[in-house]
Amino acid sequence: xxxxxxxxxxxxxxxxxxxxxxxxxxxxxxxxxxxxxxxxxxxxxxxxxxxxxxxxxxxxxxxxxxxxxxxxxxxxxxxxxxxxxxxxxxxxxxxxxxxxxxxxxxxxxxxxxxxxxxxxxxxxxxxxxxxxxxxxxxxxxxxxxxxxxxxxxxxxxxxxxxxxxxxxxxxxxxxxxxxxxxxxxxxxxxxxxxxxxxxxxxxxxxxxxxxxxxxxxxxxxxxxxxxxxxxxxxxxxxxxxxxxxxxxxxxxxxxxxxxxxxxxxxxxxxxxxxxxxxxxxxxxxxxxxxxxxxxxxxxxxxxxxxxxxxxxxxxxxxxxxxxxxxxxxxxxxxxxxxxxxxxxxxxxxxxxxxxxxxxxxxxxxxxxxxxxxxxxxxxxxxxxxxxxxxxxxxxxxxxxxxxxxxxxxxxxxxxxxxxxxxxxxxxxxxxxxxxxxxxxxxxxxxxxxxxxxxxxxxxxxxxxxxxxxxxxxxxxxxxxxxxxxxxxxxxxxxxxxxxxxxxxxxxxxxxxxxxxxxxxxxxxxxxxxxxxxxxxxxxxxxxxxxxxxxxxxxxxxxxxxxxxxxxxxxxxxxxxxxxxxxxxxxxxxxxxxxxxxxxxxxxxxxxxxxxxxxxxxxxxxxxxxxxxxxxxxxxxxxxxxxxxxxxxxxxxxxxxxxxxxxxxxxxxxxxxxxxxxxxxxxx
DNA sequence: TTAGGGTTAG
Numbered sequence: 001x002x003x004x005x006x007x008x009x010x011x012x013x014x015x016x017x018x019x020x021x022x023x024x025x026x027x028x029x030x031x032x033x034x035x036x037x038x039x040x041x042x043x044x045x046x047x048x049x050x051x052x053x054x055x056x057x058x059x060x061x062x063x064x065x066x067x068x069x070x071x072x073x074x075x076x077x078x079x080x081x082x083x084x085x086x087x088x089x090x091x092x093x094x095x096x097x098x099x100x101x102x103x104x105x106x107x108x109x110x111x112x113x114x115x116x117x118x119x120x121x122x123x124x125x126x127x128x129x130x131x132x133x134x135x136x137x138x139x140x141x142x143x144x145x146x147x148x149x150x151x152x153x154x155x156x157x158x159x160x161x162x163x164x165x166x167x168x169x170x171x172x173x174x175x176x177x178x179x180x181x182x183x184x185x186x187x188x189x190x191x192x193x194x195x196x197x198x199x200x201x202x203x204x205x206x207x208x209x210x211x212x213x214x215x216x217x218x219x220x221x222x223x224x225x226x227x228x229x230x231x232x233x234x235x236x237x238x239x240x241x242x243x244x245x246x247x248x249x250x251x252x253x254x255x256x257x258x259x260x261x262x263x264x265x266x267x268x269x270x271x272x273x274x275x276x277x278x279x280x281x282x283x284x285x286x287x288x289x290x291x292x293x294x295x296x297x298x299x300x301x302x303x304x305x306x307x308x309x310x311x312x313x314x315x316x317x318x319x320x321x322x323x324x325x326x327x328x329x330x331x332x333x334x335x336x337x338x339x340x341x342x343x344x345x346x347x348x349x350x351x352x353x354x355x356x357x358x359x360x361x362x363x364x365x366x367x368x369x370x371x372x373x374x375x376x377x378x379x380x381x382x383x384x385x386x387x388x389x390x391x392x393x394x395x396x397x398x399x400x401x402x403x404x405x406x407x408x409x410x411x412x413x414x415x416x417x418x419x420x421x422x423x424x425x426x427x428x429x430x431x432x433x434x435x436x437x438x439x440x441x442x443x444x445x446x447x448x449x450x451x452x453x454x455x456x457x458x459x460x461x462x463x464x465x466x467x468x469x470x471x472x473x474x475x476x477x478x479x480x481x482x483x484x485x486x487x488x489x490x491x492x493x494x495x496x497x498x499x500x501x502x503x504x505x506x507x508x509x510x511x512x513x514x515x516x517x518x519x520x521x522x523x524x525x526x527x528x529x530x531x532x533x534x535x536x537x538x539x540x541x542x543x544x545x546x547x548x549x550x551x552x553x554x555x556x557x558x559x560x561x562x563x564x565x566x567x568x569x570x571x572x573x574x575x576x577x578x579x580x581x582x583x584x585x586x587x588x589x590x591x592x593x594x595x596x597x598x599x600x601x602x603x604x605x606x607x608x609x610x611x612x613x614x615x616x617x618x619x620x621x622x623x624x625x626x627x628x629x630x631x632x633x634x635x636x637x638x639x640x641x642x643x644x645x646x647x648x649x650x651x652x653x654x655x656x657x658x659x660x661x662x663x664x665x666x667x668x669x670x671x672x673x674x675x676x677x678x679x680x681x682x683x
Numbered sequence: 684t685t686a687g688g689g690t691t692a693g
Contacts, residue, residue, distance in 0.1 A: 011684090018684075045684050076685040083686095113686040149687045176688045183689075211689045218690085249690040280691040287692095315692040347692060354693080378693060413693090 007038050014046035018053070026050040030063075045073045052081020069103065076110040079118075088118035092127070107134075109143040116149040125157035148176045155184035160193075175205050175212060182215040191223045210244045217250040226258035233267075242270075249278045256285025264289075274305070280313045287320045295320045296329065309336075311345040318351035322358040325637045325664045328555045330355045350378045357386025360635050360662030360669055380408055385417035390669050391678030393424030412444055419453035423460050424680070431457045452482040459489030460682055464498055480510055484519065491523040492682065499523050514545055552616035552638045552663075556627050563619040572623065577614070580622045587652035595645045615646050617663055625657060633660040641665050642683070651675050 010029055017026045030047055033039040039047075044067050051060035064070070064078050075098045082090035095115055098105065107115075112135050119128035132150060135141045141150070147170050155163035163184045167177060178201040185194035198219060201212075208216075213236050220229035233251055241247050248271045255264035264285040271278055279302040286295035299317045302309070309317070314337055321330040334352060342348045349368055356365035369375075369383045380403040387396035400418050403410060410418075415434060422431035435446045435454055451474055458467035467486055471478060483506045490499030503520045510516065517540050524532040540546075553562045563570065570576065584592070617638050624634030642650075642665045654661050655675030663670045671678035 015684080042684055049685065071684090073685045078685095080686065108685090110686045117687065143686090145687050147687090152688060178688095180688045209688095214689045244690095246690045251690095253690065275690095277691050282691095284691060310691085312691050319692070350693070382693085 007040075007043075010038060010043060011046075014043060014050070018046055018049050021050070021053050023050070023054040023056065026054070041067070041069060041071055041074065045071070045077055048074060048081070049077040052077060052084070055085060057081055057085050057087070070101065070105070071103075072105040072108055072111065075105065076108075076114060079111065079114045083114050083118055083121075088121040091115060091118040092122075092124075109135075109140045109146050112140055113143075113145045113149050116146070116153050120149075120153045120156045123157050125153075128153040128157055144170075144172075144174055144176075148174070148180060151177060151180050151184075155180065155187070160184050160188045160190065173204075175207065175209055178205055179209075179211045179215050182212075182219060186215070186218050186222055189222075191219065194219050195223070210241045210247050213241055214246050214250045217247070217254040221250075221254040221257035224258045226255065226260050226263075229254045229258055230263075243272055245271075245273055245275060245278065248273075249275075249281045252278060252281045252285060256281065256288055259289060261285055261289035261291060274307065276302075276307050276310050276313060279305075279307055280310070280316055283313065283316045283320070287316060287323065292320050292323045296324075296326075309340075311342050311348050314342055314345075314348050315351040318348070318355040322351075322355040325359045325635065326555060327356075327359040327361055327635055328558060330359055346372075346374065346376060346379065350376075350382050353379065353382040353386060357382065357390060358664075360390070360664055360671065361633075362386055362390040362392065362671075375406075375408070377408055377411055377414075381411065381413045381417065384414060384421070388417045388420035388424065390671060391424055391680065393421035396421035397425070410442065410444075412447065415439055415444065415446070416449050416453060419450055419457065423453060423457040426461050428457055428461050428463070446476075448476050448479055448482060451476040451478070452485055455482055456485050456489075459486060459493070462493060464489055464493055464495050468498060468502070480506070480513060480515075483509070484515060487516065487519050487523075491519055491526060494526060496523060496527050512543060512545055514540075514547060517545060518547060548640065550616045550638065550640050552620040552636050554620040554624050554634070554636045556624065561620065561623055563616040563623070565614050565616050565619075570619075570623070572626070573619075575626060576619055576622050579626055580614075580618060583622065583653055583656070584649065586656050587649060590652060590656070592649060592652050595648070615643065617642060617646050617665075618649060621650055621653060621661055621663070624661070625653075625659065631659070633662060636661070636663045638663060638665045641667055642670060647677065647681070647683075651677055 010033060013025075013029050017029065026047065033043055044063050047063045048060045051057070051063065060078055060081050064074060067074060075094060079091045079094050082088070082094065091114055095111070098107065098111070112131055116128060116131050119125070119131065135146050135150070140146050147166065151163050151166040154166055163181065167173060167181050170177060178197060181197045182194045182201070185191070185197060198216060213232065216232050217229065220226070220232060236242050236247060236251065242251070248267070251267045252264050255261070255267055264282060268278065268282040279298065283295045283298045286292070286298060296317065299309070299313070302313075314333065317333055318330060321333065337343055337348055337352070349372055352368050353365045356362065356368065365383065365386050369379065372379060380399065384396050384399050384403070387393070387399060396417055400410070400414065403414070418434055419431050422434070431454055435450055439446055439450070455467045455471055458464070458470060464486070467489065471482065471486060483502065487499060487502045487506060490496065490502060503516060506513065506516045517536060521533050521536040524530075524536065549564055551562060551564050553560055555561070561570065617636055620636040621634055624636065628634060642663060647670065650661055650663065650670070650672050652675060654672035658674070661672040663672070665683070668679060668683055670683065
């Protein structure tokens with residue numbers, strides 16, 4: 001730019017620069033204006049706007065601070081800059097400066113649009129209400145911008161009902177009001193109300209925008225309606241909205257949440273541009289649909305693609321590790337998180353607590369929990385449930401009491417952990433008190449998960465008839481898990497009469513449920529009713545119901561080792577067998593007697609002991625013993641419920657080897673230490 | 684000269 005610019009030229013230039021966000025040119029015009037001393041209010045306002053839109057808030061503030069006189073635009077431009085830069089509190093502090101301005105520029109609809117949006121971000125409801133009163137008195141509420149931002153403020157700070165009042169009080173609602181109202185209902189879990197708003201929108205709004213599609217895809221995702229989702233996807237393609245990054249990620253999310261992971265993957269592959277959110281969404285879609293290894297592979301690929309993970313990416317990756325009980329991967333993720341500074345994000349710490357407690361390392365979960373100075377409801381729930389699932393009932397209840405002392409309100413999920421803890425400790429009356437009084441006083445209706453905990457609690461205390469009566473007299477949507485809890489207890493407590501009755505009932509409801517057949521055959525095996533066992537097996541064969549083969553896995557030095565009972569392909573299998581035989585002989589010396597198990601029904605009687613030696617969890621445990629340093633805990637995962645014999649043997653292995661052994665079976669954790677299991681032999 | 688609603692986790 002040669003020579004000095006005239007006032008007219010500079011204004012025209014600034015106008016173009018503010019539309020194109022050309023920072024370099026903006027700086028250059030700024031320099032010329034300083035030299036020629038032509039920087040008046042309007043020029044300065046443009047400069048604030050340009051710097052703010054380019055994210056250079058320090059420069060914008062500098063221009064603002066040096067202005068001898070300002071008008072309302074100077075304030076609103078700086079405020080919008082702070083708001084978009086994620087500093088809503090700065091917006092309110094600029095408002096304060098504005099109110100003490102000698103020229104007292106009257107705040108207009110631009111100022112309140114940004115101030116109310118900042119109130120929403122900060123959950124500053126009182127301030128939001130004061131603004132509402134002001135805009136009503138001053139007549140600013142007639143601006144559609146203001147009404148929409150008010151609707152959003154009430155939705156985030158107060159509730160959907162208040163948002164609805166604003167919605168209905170508006171003459172001539174527009175596409176933005178409808179979008180906000182659908183999202184408001186979705187955020188509060190009211191899918192059918194969101195659907196009703198959508199129906200009204202169809203007749204009232206002719207032109208949907210890309211945010212409408214994001215909202216409608218969210219509605220399809222929450223209602224798991226992949227048919228509607230597919231129709232919306234087609235419409236998006238017709239209207240060429242798919243290249244929008246928000247819409248693209250919402251499509252991937254919709255397919256993922258509707259259980260169609262292959263369509264999610266195709267939609268992701270077709271994205272023309274991918275950011276951290278689209279990568280996180282496809283990872284979450286894989287995790288939600290049980291493709292856990294695939295999800296972790298995508299986590300690596302995303303970084304190869306030079307996209308850096310954010311807090312939610314780490315949360316998804318940690319939850320995936322929790323699903324796999326992949327402690328080694330979880331530990332390396334923690335190192336990443338520490339390095340990148342995400343330990344200060346509460347959702348990441350919550351996910352770490354969850355990962356450690358589900359990977360059998362409750363001590364590490366506890367360290368994170370204790371170090372957290374700021375905890376939310378989910379933090380407490382993760383810890384309480386973590387303790388309960390690891391058999392530490394006393395600690396779970398102590399943490400629950402701490403939660404109440406800290407004035408954090410328990411939720412539906414809290415009481416699942418609390419009731420599980422009561423079950424571990426045999427606290428029948430306390431459990432019933434929590435369900436019948438404590439929860440109801442808090443306005444939380446007990447659900448099937450809580451009622452199932454009560455059944456488990458009664459069963460564990462040996463009160464099986466009471467548990468049976470409870471199920472028949474309590475109104476609840478009893479599911480397979482509830483009935484299996486009772487049946488499993490019949491097997492453990494050898495209540496074969498009730499067991500027969502319960503199993504007949506379950507098979508009426510779920511005629512092909514493999515788990516139930518296995519429980520029935522286990523029950524007969526315990527009663528030495530081998531004739532009945534053979535009958536059950538025959539019935540299973542006739543119905544083509546196959547028992548899933550038992551598989552255990554253990555990760556050692558980043559290597560996943562998989563063991564199945566009749567699979568001898570592991571390179572160290574001979575060494576493992578040899579050590580296993582030695583150990584079994586050793587524990588026989590302290591009282592181990594091999595017992596038969598229903599898994600062996602098809603096996604000839606004389607081979608029973610031989611097969612028992614090679615159950616997959618025993619192989620994995622012995623592999624852990626010979627391939628990890630002395631004193632290191634051994635973590636094994638099994639796809640089925642542990643059998644009685646393995647449970648006894650591993651208890652004794654932990655005693656003779658002085659090693660801590662953690663087995664996560666399909667139902668719970670078993671932490672074996674010094675000959676004792678954390679499940680107290682009830683699982 | 685200035686403004687609003689939107690995608691990922693539990």
